[in-house]
Amino acid sequence: MSETFTKSMARNIFYGGSLFFFLLFLALTFDTESALPDRDNRQAISEKVALGKKVWEEHDCIGCHTLLGEGAYFAPELGNVYKRFGNSTEAIVGFIKSRPENGIPGRRSMPQFNLSDEELEAVAEFLKYASGINTNNWPPNIQG
Ligand code: HEC
Structure with a gap:
C-alpha cells in the first residue's frame, strides 16, 4: 500500500471540490431567489x-x-x-x-x-x- 499523494488524487479533489461548491452555490442562489418574493x-x-x-x-x-x-x-x-x-x-x-x-x-x-x-x-x-x-x-x- 502506498502513502503517496498522486497527481490524479489531487485532480480528483480539485474537480470534486469544485463541483461540490458549484452545486452548493446553485442551491443557495435558488433558495434566495425563491425566498425573495415573500420578503422584498x-x-x-x-x-x-x-x-x-x-x-x-x-x-x-x-x-x-x-x-x-x-x-x-x-x-x-x-x-x-x-x-x-x-x-x-x-x-x-x-x-x-x-x-x-x-x-x-x-x-x-x-x-x-x-x-x-x-x-x-x-x-x-x-x-x-x-x-x-x-x-x-x-x-x-x-x-x-
Ligand atoms: C445634509 C444631510 C441630510 C440630507 C441630505 C438629508 N437629511 Fe434627513 N436628516 C439629517 C439629519 C442630521 C437628521 C437628524 C437631525 C434632525 O433631527 O434634524 C435627519 C433626520 C431625518 C429624518 C428623521 C429620522 C429619525 O430617525 O429621527 C427623516 C425621516 C429624514 N431625515 C428624511 C430625509 C429625506 C427623505 C431626505 C431626502 C429628501 C433627507 N432626509 C436628506 C440630515 C440630512
Whole structure:
C-alpha cells in the first residue's frame, strides 16, 4: 500500500471540490431567489413609491442617511423610520417640513428641501415601502 499523494488524487479533489461548491452555490442562489418574493415587499411598489424613490435620489438623501445599512453615516438610518415614527407617513412628512427650525439646538439638523406636498407624500410612501422589507431586523436600529 502506498502513502503517496498522486497527481490524479489531487485532480480528483480539485474537480470534486469544485463541483461540490458549484452545486452548493446553485442551491443557495435558488433558495434566495425563491425566498425573495415573500420578503422584498414588491407588492407595495406603486407609482407613488416610484416617485418617492426619484425624490430620494434627486435630493441625495443617501448622502447623509443610510437606507437598510447602505449610505452615509451623518444622519439616522431610515429603513425602519416609518415604524419608528408610529407607522405614520404624516409624521415623516411633518418631520421633513419642520427642519431645520424644529431641530435640537446645537445639534446637526436636517436641511429644508422645500419639497412639494406631492413629493413629501411620495418620499414618505417610499420610506413606508422600505420599512416593509423583511431584513431580519437588519440593521439593528431602535428608537431612542
Ligand atoms: C445634509 C444631510 C441630510 C440630507 C441630505 C438629508 N437629511 Fe434627513 N436628516 C439629517 C439629519 C442630521 C437628521 C437628524 C437631525 C434632525 O433631527 O434634524 C435627519 C433626520 C431625518 C429624518 C428623521 C429620522 C429619525 O430617525 O429621527 C427623516 C425621516 C429624514 N431625515 C428624511 C430625509 C429625506 C427623505 C431626505 C431626502 C429628501 C433627507 N432626509 C436628506 C440630515 C440630512
